[in-house]
Amino acid sequence: MNSIERKNKNKLIFYICGISIPLLQFLFFYVFIVFDSILMAFQVLDEQGTVLGFTVNNFVEVFKVFLGKSTVEKDIYLLGVLKDSIILFFVSILFGSTANILFSNYLYKKKAGHKFFQIVLFIPQILSAVVMSRVYMYFVTQGVGDIGALFGLKIFSLMKDSLSKFIWLIVFSLWSGFGAGVLMYTSTMSGIPVEVVESAQLDGITPFKELIFITMPMIYPTFVTFMVVNVASIFTNQMHLYTFYGQNIDSVGGHSTLGYYLFARAAMWDGSWDKYAYLSALGVVLSLVAIPLTLGTKKLLEKVGPSFE
Amino acid sequence: MKNNETKMKHKFSPFYCVLGIVIGLYSATIISSIYFMFVTAFKTQPEFRANPLWLPGMGRGIAGLTFNNITEVFTCCLKADGIFVFVPEMIYNSIIYSFGTAFFATLVPCVMAYFAAKFEYKFSGLIYAIVVAVMIIPVVGTMPATIRMLKNTGLYNKLVSAFVLKGNFVNMYFLVFYASFKGVPKDYTEAAYVDGASELRIMVNVIMPLIRNAFFTILLIFFVDFWNDYQTPLLYIPAKPTIARYIRTLSTDMVNVYKGATIGTGSPQAPAKGSMQLQMAGCLIMAVPTLTIFCLFRNKLMGNLSMGGIKG
Numbered sequence: 001m002n003s004i005e006r007k008n009k010n011k012l013i014f015y016i017c018g019i020s021i022p023l024l025q026f027l028f029f030y031v032f033i034v035f036d037s038i039l040m041a042f043q044v045l046d047e048q049g050t051v052l053g054f055t056v057n058n059f060v061e062v063f064k065v066f067l068g069k070s071t072v073e074k075d076i077y078l079l080g081v082l083k084d085s086i087i088l089f090f091v092s093i094l095f096g097s098t099a100n101i102l103f104s105n106y107l108y109k110k111k112a113g114h115k116f117f118q119i120v121l122f123i124p125q126i127l128s129a130v131v132m133s134r135v136y137m138y139f140v141t142q143g144v145g146d147i148g149a150l151f152g153l154k155i156f157s158l159m160k161d162s163l164s165k166f167i168w169l170i171v172f173s174l175w176s177g178f179g180a181g182v183l184m185y186t187s188t189m190s191g192i193p194v195e196v197v198e199s200a201q202l203d204g205i206t207p208f209k210e211l212i213f214i215t216m217p218m219i220y221p222t223f224v225t226f227m228v229v230n231v232a233s234i235f236t237n238q239m240h241l242y243t244f245y246g247q248n249i250d251s252v253g254g255h256s257t258l259g260y261y262l263f264a265r266a267a268m269w270d271g272s273w274d275k276y277a278y279l280s281a282l283g284v285v286l287s288l289v290a291i292p293l294t295l296g297t298k299k300l301l302e303k304v305g306p307s308f309e
Numbered sequence: 310m311k312n313n314e315t316k317m318k319h320k321f322s323p324f325y326c327v328l329g330i331v332i333g334l335y336s337a338t339i340i341s342s343i344y345f346m347f348v349t350a351f352k353t354q355p356e357f358r359a360n361p362l363w364l365p366g367m368g369r370g371i372a373g374l375t376f377n378n379i380t381e382v383f384t385c386c387l388k389a390d391g392i393f394v395f396v397p398e399m400i401y402n403s404i405i406y407s408f409g410t411a412f413f414a415t416l417v418p419c420v421m422a423y424f425a426a427k428f429e430y431k432f433s434g435l436i437y438a439i440v441v442a443v444m445i446i447p448v449v450g451t452m453p454a455t456i457r458m459l460k461n462t463g464l465y466n467k468l469v470s471a472f473v474l475k476g477n478f479v480n481m482y483f484l485v486f487y488a489s490f491k492g493v494p495k496d497y498t499e500a501a502y503v504d505g506a507s508e509l510r511i512m513v514n515v516i517m518p519l520i521r522n523a524f525f526t527i528l529l530i531f532f533v534d535f536w537n538d539y540q541t542p543l544l545y546i547p548a549k550p551t552i553a554r555y556i557r558t559l560s561t562d563m564v565n566v567y568k569g570a571t572i573g574t575g576s577p578q579a580p581a582k583g584s585m586q587l588q589m590a591g592c593l594i595m596a597v598p599t600l601t602i603f604c605l606f607r608n609k610l611m612g613n614l615s616m617g618g619i620k621g
Contacts, residue, residue, distance in 0.1 A: 010507075011508055018512075019421060019432075022417050022478045025478075026439070026478065029458070030479065033451050033454045033455050034448050037451045037454035103335075106325060116336070117336055120339050121336070123343070123603075126533055128553060128595055128596065128599070130539065130557045130560065130595065131346065131596050132342060135342040135345050135592070136342070138345070139345075143361070143362075178335075206322075206324070235449045236447070243561075248561065258449075262450050267544055273457075280453050283450015283451060286450060287447065287448050290447040291446055295445065298445060
């Protein structure tokens with residue numbers, strides 16, 4: 001064996017050794033868990049987790065819960081929860097993404113106070129949602145009255161009924177959701193060639209038109225990435241409900257999200273394996289909807305995106 | 310290509326004026342929140358009732374100022390998985406969980422990205438494809454299966470389970486590391502080969518030091534994320550509560566918080582009573598490490614990380 005062959009062999013051995021542990025981790029803690037989750041969805045389990053047989057009843061139960069006819073989850077109507085998840089998704093897309101892009105554009109254009117604003121906009125990324133939720137809760141329930149009193153106004157809690165609670169919880173999701181998005185968009189915008197911007201400005205383009213016709217098409221790949229991430233998380237977004245209420249979801253008067261429901265039940269039913277089978281079946285059903293939805297969105301956005309050839 | 314050092318030609322624009330006002334108002338709410346947390350943590354109950362918004366002492370003088378809330382947070386304990394866990398232990402759990410998990414969550418994608426970027430085997434392309442596929446294919450509701458896996462492997466309720474679970478290469482930082490390694494010229498590796506360096510030495514002593522800034526930044530981002538994360542410990546390590554879980558419980562599930570106990574004195578006496586001052590004191594204790602990291606490493610944390618890139 002000559003020295004080049006020996007070197008290549010050593011290189012291959014090093015490569016195999018290097019990737020084997022991360023690959024094993026991936027196989028055990030991703031591939032196997034996904035496979036086991038699908039398997040569990042079809043299993044009949046007793047409370048100790050012993051497999052008693054296989055069934056499709058877990059899926060039947062999922063559809064019953066969706067229609068509010070379940071005997072296991074008597075007070076849950078998942079169709080309503082699905083509706084709330086979809087509302088949250090569209091609000092996040094409409095207001096969250098728009099605000100992210102507008103704020104990033106302000107920072108990218110280095111307008112008044114941009115350095116200060118850049119720091120402040122990153123703070124929600126640093127502070128825990130637990131901290132932000134407590135302060136927020138105070139302000140929308142009691143604080144608004146205390147502030148109103150300073151001006152001689154009588155203002156009561158903004159969270160007075162289930163609908164207003166739901167609205168203010170969505171507002172919290174938007175309010176605490178800045179940080180990484182602004183950072184990524186600003187970073188991408190700062191890579192736009194200055195010649196393109198200057199030539200448009202010489203033609204007398206307005207700032208708003210520049211954002212729509214120059215900046216947006218240039219940052220389109222980043223926009224697509226964020227949209228895909230948003231769609232992918234449509235069934236996992238918890239709207240911080242667990243942070244606000246823990247298991248006491250009744251406080252929101254029936255409003256909830258699927259992300260919260262999945263997490264709260266997994267935490268509450270710790271060790272109740274018979275119920276875990278139902279939860280896995282729900283996960284499989286939601287994945288079957290989320291996967292084509294996400295891939296379809298990606299494909300669609302790439303198809304309708306601007307062309308630069 | 311010149312980067313964007315453009316002189317902004319729009320001298321005054323109503324568009325940016327309105328946008329500036331909106332961002333200013335948003336910033337005011339964020340700063341007010343931090344201010345509120347700081348001042349409320351040091352108020353007595355009567356002071357908070359009389360003067361909820363201003364600095365402690367503006368209502369009742371020095372009598373309105375107290376450190377008791379901070380002390381009380383430290384003397385309460387949490388009933389987790391049937392056992393009482395004290396604050397020093399929760400801080401210890403948080404430190405181990407945050408540092409350990411952040412380290413493995415950074416190291417694994419870094420090492421994997423090195424192999425995928427620097428070794429031109431067909432499998433390297435597959436590794437990249439796996440990462441992209443996993444990132445865009447949402448799999449929902451695997452928590453029960455994960456718990457079953459951890460229980461079957463004896464990792465359930467052990468801090469090390471978080472290292473194993475989070476130490477995977479399928480996250481967006483793999484792509485950041487991959488781009489960084491791809492950007493390192495081949496000359497470095499070739500020069501090291503000529504000098505007779507082994508593959509391991511090239512990786513550890515030649516290439517890794519070149520991306521240490523990216524490594525450190527991602528480590529910090531993960532540390533902040535895991536310090537604030539209460540959900541993973543709640544699901545997979547319920548008997549080892551972290552400070553984040555404690556503060557969340559302090560805010561919503563006071564029934565599990567007990568007071569009047571010190572370590573080694575047996576069962577605590579009674580459930581603690583929740584108050585806004587106690588919650589804010591807890592929030593302050595939890596926020597101090599992350600705010601300190603942010604103040605010390607602000608530029609690193611907010612350094613350039615981009616996804617997707619520019620169209621064209």
